[in-house]
Amino acid sequence: MNLAWDDLNVLRATVRTGSLSAAARQLGIGQSTASRRIARLEERVGGTLFDRLPEGLKPTALASSLLPHADLIGEQMQAMARVAAGQEARPTGRVKLAILDGLLPYLLAPGLGDFMRRYPGLTLDFLAGHAIVDLVRGEADLAIRFVRPTASDLVVKRLMTLELGAFASPEVASLPADKRPWVGFVDPTARFQETAWMDAHATHNPRVGVSSWADLMALTRAGVGAALLSPLVATPPLVRLDVPPIPSRTLYLVYHQDLRHVPRLMAVRDWVTARVATFVRDSAP
Numbered sequence: 001m002n003l004a005w006d007d008l009n010v011l012r013a014t015v016r017t018g019s020l021s022a023a024a025r026q027l028g029i030g031q032s033t034a035s036r037r038i039a040r041l042e043e044r045v046g047g048t049l050f051d052r053l054p055e056g057l058k059p060t061a062l063a064s065s066l067l068p069h070a071d072l073i074g075e076q077m078q079a080m081a082r083v084a085a086g087q088e089a090r091p092t093g094r095v096k097l098a099i100l101d102g103l104l105p106y107l108l109a110p111g112l113g114d115f116m117r118r119y120p121g122l123t124l125d126f127l128a129g130h131a132i133v134d135l136v137r138g139e140a141d142l143a144i145r146f147v148r149p150t151a152s153d154l155v156v157k158r159l160m161t162l163e164l165g166a167f168a169s170p171e172v173a174s175l176p177a178d179k180r181p182w183v184g185f186v187d188p189t190a191r192f193q194e195t196a197w198m199d200a201h202a203t204h205n206p207r208v209g210v211s212s213w214a215d216l217m218a219l220t221r222a223g224v225g226a227a228l229l230s231p232l233v234a235t236p237p238l239v240r241l242d243v244p245p246i247p248s249r250t251l252y253l254v255y256h257q258d259l260r261h262v263p264r265l266m267a268v269r270d271w272v273t274a275r276v277a278t279f280v281r282d283s284a285p
Contacts, residue, residue, distance in 0.1 A: 007041040008070040010034050018056040078138040091267040092121030098133040098140040102213020111275050135256050142255045149254055157253040159276045166241040167234040168226035181206040181225035193247050194228045201244055232283045
């Protein structure tokens with residue numbers, strides 16, 4: 001049976017996204033191409049891979065059985081790509097850097113122009129958000145995150161410790177503590193330590209939930225409520241509130257160990273480390 005990797009990769013993406021159009025966007029191909037590849041794979045394996053339902057595509061038992069094997073092939077393809085990337089002579093090519101939403105303007109934007117002029121052969125893609133990307137599967141090459149990974153094949157570098165404080169606009173700060181509204185992240189499972197702190201110290205206060213740091217900052221500055229922020233970015237007119245201690249956060253840079261000697265990754269890694277060090281130094285009182 002001659003199965004093509006391109007067809008198996010469309011299978012993987014379609015199972016995970018639930019639609020051919022989303023899978024095509026993820027893989028950077030047209031929807032018609034994705035459809036042809038699924039049809040070709042169905043012909044070669046001799047069975048239907050997806051049931052077409054109103055809510056989307058549901059993988060059949062055959063597709064579910066093939067998926068783990070396709071994932072293993074995908075991991076090997078990523079490993080081969082990393083080995084090949086290590087043969088670069090100089091920093092060229094594309095680097096995908098996953099970064100927490102809201103950090104880019106403060107941490108990296110000030111030095112980005114000089115860095116890109118120094119390495120004109122580099123293409124740097126920033127993937128901003130809160131989702132933890134899978135570095136083993138190649139969803140990104142590097143990641144700046146607060147959560148320390150446990151996978152043994154990932155390299156973890158501590159970038160900085162971020163102090164947190166409670167800040168609000170003057171009008172919100174003047175309200176009684178038990179009446180003061182708060183702005184926090186939409187976090188139904190309480191996976192963020194900020195949520196745990198608010199659950200402990202502002203249980204009955206009104207709250208507004210957001211899904212990005214940019215919105216958190218905007219609503220706090222607009223006087224919607226208080227928020228837990230770093231003093232490095234909570235500039236006037238925001239004022240600091242007198243509240244119980246808030247745990248600090250550690251920011252990490254993470255990448256796959258197979259990429260540690262790839263020139264383009266080394267260039268971005270070293271620049272990120274230097275930029276964060278500069279940010280911390282310039283922000284010190």
